[in-house]
Amino acid sequence: MQLGWVERHGRGWRGVWRDGGRRDGRRRFTPIVARKGDARRLLEEALEQQRRGISVDPTLTLAQLAERFHEQHDASERTAEKLRNALKQPIRLWGDRHPDHLTPEEINSWLYRSGLRASTRQTYLAALRQLLGFGMDNRLIASNPAKRARTETVRRAESLLPFDSWEQVDRVAQEAGCWSPFVVLAADTGARPGELTRLEHGHVIGDRVLLPGTKTRRARRTVRLTPRGLAAYHAVPRCSATTLVFHKAGKPLDLHNWRSRTWYPALELAELPRRGPYALRHTFAFFSLLAGVPLADLSVEMGHESIRLTWDTYGHWADDMGRRSADLRTAWAESPFRASGGSGQAHP
Numbered sequence: 001m002q003l004g005w006v007e008r009h010g011r012g013w014r015g016v017w018r019d020g021g022r023r024d025g026r027r028r029f030t031p032i033v034a035r036k037g038d039a040r041r042l043l044e045e046a047l048e049q050q051r052r053g054i055s056v057d058p059t060l061t062l063a064q065l066a067e068r069f070h071e072q073h074d075a076s077e078r079t080a081e082k083l084r085n086a087l088k089q090p091i092r093l094w095g096d097r098h099p100d101h102l103t104p105e106e107i108n109s110w111l112y113r114s115g116l117r118a119s120t121r122q123t124y125l126a127a128l129r130q131l132l133g134f135g136m137d138n139r140l141i142a143s144n145p146a147k148r149a150r151t152e153t154v155r156r157a158e159s160l161l162p163f164d165s166w167e168q169v170d171r172v173a174q175e176a177g178c179w180s181p182f183v184v185l186a187a188d189t190g191a192r193p194g195e196l197t198r199l200e201h202g203h204v205i206g207d208r209v210l211l212p213g214t215k216t217r218r219a220r221r222t223v224r225l226t227p228r229g230l231a232a233y234h235a236v237p238r239c240s241a242t243t244l245v246f247h248k249a250g251k252p253l254d255l256h257n258w259r260s261r262t263w264y265p266a267l268e269l270a271e272l273p274r275r276g277p278y279a280l281r282h283t284f285a286f287f288s289l290l291a292g293v294p295l296a297d298l299s300v301e302m303g304h305e306s307i308r309l310t311w312d313t314y315g316h317w318a319d320d321m322g323r324r325s326a327d328l329r330t331a332w333a334e335s336p337f338r339a340s341g342g343s344g345q346a347h348p
Contacts, residue, residue: 004047006039015043017050031101038103045143060140062102062131063095069134078194086127089114099132099141107149118152125151160313161275162286163187166228168272169283175266179258181232182246183266183280188229190284190302193277197253200243204233213303221303285314 004017012032018025030042066087073080093110094102107128111121128146135141163169166187173183186196195211203210207230213220225233233245241250248254255277263277281302288298295318299310311318 004043006036006043013039015039015046017043017047031103033103034105038105041148042103042143048142057140058098060098061096062099063091065099065135065140066091066095066131068140069131073134076194082123083127083130086124087131089124090128090131099135100143102145104145104148104150107146108151111149111151121151125149160282161273161279162283163272163279166287168270169280171270172266172272175269176262177266179246179262179266181236184232185225185229186277186280187283187287188226188232189223190281190288191223192281193255196246197244197255199245201238201245202243204245209233211303221300223301282314285310286317289314289317 004015006013006015009032012034013036014032015030017028019028028046030039030046033039033042070080070084073083075083089110094106107125111125114121114124116124125146128149129144132141132144132146136144163172169183169187173180176183182196185191186193189209189211191199191209191211195213198212199209200212203212207225209223209225209229211221211223236245239247239250244252246253259277264274267274285298285302288301289295293301295310295315296307298314299307302310304310
């Protein structure tokens with residue numbers, strides 16, 4: 001069995017082992033770290049790597065790994081761009097280093113000294129974990145130090161900012177001018193902004209809208225329009241140059257441009273706090289739960305992979321569910337069937 005040991009080196013610690021476990025084998029070392037426990041962990045990973053027969057390229061750098069990851073990552077253009085942005089800082093800091101030489105302490109230090117918001121730190125760490133996970137899955141690296149790095153967990157639900165009422169939505173829609181139907185339909189269907197940019201007239205049949213989906217298989221779904229949403233759809237002028245419902249002179253709508261030139265100015269004119277267009281999707285969920293829509297039905301309409309995702313994201317808005325349960329229990333307790341347990345006959 002191949003063994004190794006941990007020793008002091010300068011002001012830090014490092015793991016040591018010999019090739020093949022032989023006394024005359026060449027000595028190998030792990031990167032020097034500040035804590036003895038981290039050195040022991042790196043040693044165990046190195047020994048496990050030897051046992052599994054993984055041959056790591058010692059010349060591979062983090063920047064090269066990121067380039068291979070982006071080339072093979074199958075994701076939408078928007079998701080790919082977000083990953084690239086999240087990995088810019090790690091590559092700028094450690095791009096010329098081997099990924100196995102990174103330590104959780106270095107990653108934690110970077111995150112907490114960056115001055116970034118907690119939610120942004122969480123996003124950046126998730127991207128780094130994904131990149132290093134790709135390296136491990138393809139046996140390009142032996143460890144994923146980002147998995148042991150920690151940052152404050154920010155629940156997505158805490159960052160949501162839906163509109164409080166349809167009156168607020170209508171104010172923004174009015175200030176959006178010709179894009180008013182886009183705003184109303186987003187809040188009436190729960191569509192992601194990217195889904196509305198791909199919506200075609202053929203997807204609307206009566207009061208049913210077949211949303212094309214942009215993320216997962218279940219994201220493709222059918223949602224019923226309310227009279228408000230139906231009126232907004234019929235207010236959109238048709239164009240012979242395209243089948244798209246929302247477009248710019250027959251060309252697909254550029255959401256980045258629309259967000260900066262239409263959405264944010266409309267919010268400002270409506271005197272409402274700044275938030276992204278995705279808030280309209282959150283507003284759909286907020287209004288649905290206030291109206292008493294069951295969480296399972298909302299999950300389907302949102303195109304979520306599971307009801308757990310719906311609950312984790314929007315469950316804190318379902319307080320009225322508890323209120324309805326209390327009202328039902330109160331009504332039962334005050335009914336004439338209470339004493340009989342609901343059978344209609346009193347117990348002796």
